Amino acid sequence: MVGRSRLFSVKMLPYYRLVRAVAFPSTLRIIILLFTFTVVGPALAFAFLSMNINTALYGGLFGLTIFFLPSILADLFSAYILLRYDSLFYLRRCLALSLFSCILWILILSIGGLLKNYLTNIIFPEQPFYFALFTVVPIRALAILSMSSKGIFNKILYIFLQPVVSTLLSTLFLTPRTPLFIILIPVTVTSLLPTILLLKLIESRGKCSIGVxxxxxxxxxxxxxxxxxxxxxxxxxxxxxxxxxxxLTTLQFRSKGSGQLKGLLIVGNFHPGPFLNVGSSALPYMIKNSLEKDGGLVVAVPHGVSGHEHNLVSKSQNEKVLSTIKNLLRVTNYYDKASAFRRFTVGSAKVGAQIFGDSIMLTLTQSPNDMEDIPSSLGEEVHRLARMKFKHAAIVDSHNCINNVKDYTDKEIEDLRMASIQAIETLSHIDTSPFEMGVAKNGFWGYGPEHGCGPGGISAFVFKVSNKLSAYVILDGNNMISGLREKILSSLKNIGIDDGEIMTTDTHVVNGLVPARLGYHPIGEALDQDIFLRIVSNTVKEAKENLERVEVSSATETVEVKSLGSKSLEQLTDFMYSVSKLVARYIVAILFTSNLIGAFLLS
Structure with missing residues (x-):
């Protein structure tokens, strides 16, 4: 059974892909494309009838006059008069909608030109040209009525301006058998009435389902x-x-010699989503950027155990978390001992464990098996069990292996649970020793969010306890491609690191930027892995070079926030899913009905 957090990921994938697949080129490029399609398309459509240069030139002139010029003039008027200050429909997007409309119109015109060679009763270009109105205008109506925030009068004018101007200018080239008003009135009715009814139905259902x-x-x-x-x-x-x-749990490390703060590890069970700059998507970087005022300080925010139900809803909620963290850093009770890094394996689960002063840090993974967000219920249970043995506990979902979005099986959850319990029980009976730490940070060297790499870059923490070296590498990204974790750990052994863990922040600033398979690129999918391995190794080397005796102070606090919540999340995703199916069915019905009417009127 798909969990609620998985439900969000699975159901959001089509929308990530759809929105990013519909990318808008620059204004100049749209105009060039519009000119090309509206001149070359009709030229080819006319040439299908008679393969000679004069017919093609006539078709090109037809397209220039009927499609290109009306589109440019209508869009200039719409963008600067009808839809002025509309947040979505400025000139570039008006031109993009005209480009789409014209491509659809010319495609139907071209099909008519081809069919004319086999069906002699088709009157070309009149019938396919006017017949296309019954497809083009309903689609324009749905797009504009649903997306524009302007008044209904302005929206209706914009829907019909370019098609009506093109239709009226067509009389310079065509002699319609059916009077234009007999064509335009049914086009208007079949475009507006069903679309308005559909949108009212969506509004009614939505207010009942999600309350807004x-x-x-x-x-x-x-x-x-x-x-x-x-x-x-x-x-x-x-x-x-x-x-x-x-x-929230903070672990702050300071130099035992100078007393200067050297590194911060901050683990919270908020979820860095839902996407882009919304909610807590960028919160790991916000925390890091806010606290790394001193050039020598390295701050990392690995992913705590949480799912999409714990997405914070706004910037103001992020500020509450950040304020609480700053208060926690004022709580200082330093210890100068830690345990060596230990790993516990049960089935597919691997749990890294280490004591720092009066706290325990656990890093959960099941790499190289697929892993997404570990269920919050498991994180809460492990945190509670750890707090029975230690004053503070930082439980990390390493979030470091994915090929496909999947839910955890009961066995996988039980394996993670048992490995965590083994780690807690074992470490509660071992001795600790004085320890050293070195830190370093780096960027992704030219790779950005579109490659799956967040602005927080790479943070490396190297610990030396009882002559054993371990490294925590925290990457600002949403998960990692399968196998990359193992490659990094192997490369770190070559520079003297005995063990450690590779973690991601699960930042969702990388989600929805590109039409990728998962709606984003996990780290390693869209970059040169050899270059990346060198970057990580160099960063860990730098951390290793500044090893020094340190002491650690931990603190824990709970902050009240507003999150999306599992119920709201489920309602929102279910509603989006049902509406997408409703709209798809409705579009088919509208286009079938309008085209049937068009075929009857033009026959």
Whole structure:
């Protein structure tokens, strides 16, 4: 059975891919494409009838006059008059919609030209040209009525402006058998009436299901996804959010000699999602960036055990977490002893464990098997068991191996649980020793979020306890491609590191940027792994070179926040899923009906 966090990942994948597949080129490129399609397309459509240069030139002139010029003029008027200040429909996107409309129109025109060679009763180009209106206008109506925030009068004018101007100018070349008003009136009715009814149905269902206007959420979502402005979308998430608690544990390491703060490990059970700049997606980097004021300090925020139900809903909730962390850092009770890194394996589960002062840190993984978010319930149980033996506990979901999104089996969860219990019980009876630590940080050397690499880069913590070296490498990304963890650990052995763990922050700033298989690139999927291995090795070497005696102080606190919550998350994803199916069925019905009417009128 798919868990709620998995449910979000699985159901969001089609939307990640769809939105990013519909990419908008630059304005100049759209105009060039519009000119090319509207001139070359009709030239070819006319040439299908008679393969000679004069017919093709006539078709090109037809396209230039009927498609290209009306599109440019109508879009300039729409962008600067009808839809002025609309957050989604500025000139580039108006031109993009015209490009799509014209491509569809010319495709139907071309099919008509081809069929004319086999069906002599087709009147070309009149019938296919006017018949295309019954497809083009309903699609424009659905796009504009659902996405534009302008008044209904402005939206209706924009829907029909370019198609009507093109239709009227067509009389310079065509002699329609059916009067234009007999064509345009049914086009108007079949485009507007069903679309308005569909949107009202969606609004009604949405308010019952999720308590707010789904169309307004949809527009806010697009404003953020396409414009990078998350304010409106986060306002709606605030309204949908529920009261939640985030557990935070900090481990701060300072030089025993100088007393200078050297490294911070911060683990919380918030989830860095849902995507891009929304909610807590960038929170690991925000924490790191806020605290790394001193050039020598390295801060890392590995992924705590949490799922999408613990996505914080807004920037203001992130500020609460950051404020709590800063308060925790004022709590200082330093210890100068730690245990050596130990690994415990049960089935597919591997749990790294280490004591730092009065706290225990556990790193959970099942690499090289696929792993996504470890269930929050398991994290809470392990945290509770660890706190029975230690004053503080930092439980990390290493989040470091994925090929496909999957849910955990009962056996995999039990393996993680048993390995964690073994680690807690074993370490509660071992001795600790004075320890050294070295830290370093690095960027991804030219790789960015579109490659799966977040702005927080690479953080390396190297520990030396009883002459054994271990390394924690924290990568700012959402998971890692299968096998990369093992390659990194193997490469670190070559520089004297005995063991350790490779973790990611699970940042979702990388999600939804590219039309990738998973909706994002796990680290290692879209970069040169050999180069990446060298970067990581060099970073760990640098950390190893500044090893020195340190002491550690840990603190734990709970902060009250608003998160998306499992119920709101499930309602939102279920509603989006049902609406997408409803819209797909409705579009088919609208286009079938309108085309049937068009065929009847033009026959």
């Amino acid at each position: 206007s789904p169309l307004q959420i949809f527009r806010a979502f697009l404003v953020d996804w396409l414009n990078g402005d998350n304010e409106m979308f986060e306002r709606y998430l605030e309204g949908m959010g529920i009261d939640d608690k985030v557990n």
